[in-house]
Amino acid sequence: MGKTVFIKDTALGTKDRTRDIYGVFLGILREKGLENEVQLVRVVDIGIYGQGVVVRVLPENFLYANVEEADIAGIVEQSVIGGKPFPGKQIPGDSKQMRIVLRNCGVIDPESIEDYIAHDGYRALAKVLTDGSPEKVIQEMKASGLRGRGGAGFPTGLKWEFTRKSPGEQKYIICNGDEGDPGAYMDRSVLEGDPHAVIEGMLIGGYAIGASKGYFYIRAEYPLAIERIERAIKQCYESGLLGKGILGSAFNFDLEIRLGAGAFVCGEETALIASIEGKRGYPSPRPPFPSVKGLWGKPTCINNVETLANIPVILLKGSAWFSGIGTETSKGTKVFAVTGKVKNSGLVEVPMGTAIEDIVYGICGGALAGKNVKAIQTGGPSGGVIPKEFFQTKVDYESLQKMGSIMGSGGMIVMDEDDCMADIAKFYLGFCVDESCGKCAPCRIGGTQMLKILTRVTDGVGTQKDLEQLEQISFAMQKASLCGLGQTAPNPVLSTLRFYRAEYDAHVNKKKCPACKCAKLVRFLIMSEKCVKCGMCFKACPVNAISGNRESGYLIDQTKCIRCGQCFEACKPRAISRS
């Protein structure tokens, strides 16, 4: 393979020097007559952030950071010509990511069963059907330490064992694909990118618990995921991986798809079962647990998409391999959907126990240009915020819980200094109020009352008593709500109150929003001494609240202004004040 050199300036807030360094590099290569042998490439992103000019030399994969012009001759001499590392500036070039669940996403053609089989697909199933009794499979799963990836983190092997031991001829396994947390979409990605892995996981689960029928419960908002799962199921029936006597064994298994009609609460086990039965998606009190009395009164096991996608690999590579990854209590990897005000949003799969800072800064590149990260929010509307002071926290079920948040399904929303914590809490609570089914009073009434209080706070008419009341209602909801939705709905409020009490106090006492986000508490003014009369704010204003012209300057009409902040963002000389 020919030599290739990648160059990218990763420094933040300074002029991009990629082209300058590229020029120097090219000059040195020309001097040595190598410009045709070595490919010198400017790249958009090199996977390293905030470390000056980064140079990668391929095929050896030497990575150098903070490269200055003086280093280039040395890099060319040592690495490009000599094939040896250039001492001093070298940094490790390996990735912090580890792909188990996403192993085939972006690798195989999701519409081709042959491609999946060519990547070890259905080999775990064949292995299990050949030499594994169901008890052995359950033993292996328990040994692996895999915990449910849907949020609560219940050990999967134990769940399977309970369902297997429940008396009854007919049993069911359900794949929970009703992914509803705002900002989380890893399940969709797995269903769309590797549908057969989930089907294989369900087949193995069905075999282990003694079920002959499985259901996919996928939300109707995922049309492509549904289409690909449908196609995959059809391919399985055609090739004898579903139906009667699978792979020549005595195991029979059928799969069907059920669509969720867009209710968040239907991701909760008991509501999901009601929804599949054709009833209204109401949760019911547990016990009896679904593993005893589930779908149509029969023992039922419900697993999340990501959990199921883990299973084929665990059984193929063994529980010892899997339990070697991660922390003491949380094994394996976790996929996070990193979204919000972050440079590279997307899916990240890391071993459990990776520090939050490694995910947010190391892999995703930190905040957008010119801003600072303030906190992250994990676990969706049931989770909480983690301020950047605590970013050395390791992600696993227990550590996140200790921080007042939860693992949840793996949404990770990054917030910067422009985000107001009271506003964030209001957003999540509003989501839960919308999605509350209304069956139990604590969730229905408590949520609405809390939302009213939070609206008062962000409008600048709240009092200290309101904040106390927020806490009281929160505790009542946590204790008395029927299902997980109501019990966890106050979490974003409690967690923001815990870490950002000062921000709430500023809203109530000083009637100010420190992040300048809450519309009723912020005012935009043009400072005439700084204004260059360019008219950008005039153009940016969506409601024509800015009047004036390029001679006389501009003025904001406070009665028309909707405090959207567009003019503030548009003003280059920062002549608009926000207070």
Add this chain to the structure above:
Amino acid sequence: MKKLSKEDLQGARSKVPVQEKNWIKVGLSSCGIAAGALEVFDTLCETARKHNADVEIKRCGCVGICSAEPLVEVQVKNMPRVFYGKVDKDTAIKIIEKHVGAKMLLNDRIFDMKISA
């Protein structure tokens, strides 16, 4: 399709090593399609046919770098495997003509992310 047996699954691994083939993969999950990956896919196929390029164009799921969609992964023999991000029609044509045809990597288009160890 014929019914599979256990033996079919054991010996199913591809015989030809991946590095020996030329291929292009286009991420066609929701995120890619929303960013315009279908058009990129069609353009790649069309241009490859026009130049009779020695490359197989395949679809795949989302590799996870959603902010850089449409994402195109290119493997050409004796060249590093790379991701092109935010690919539009023009870049798609250049990928076939320059990268696959002339064996030259494109400047200012590559997202060099290590997604796994």
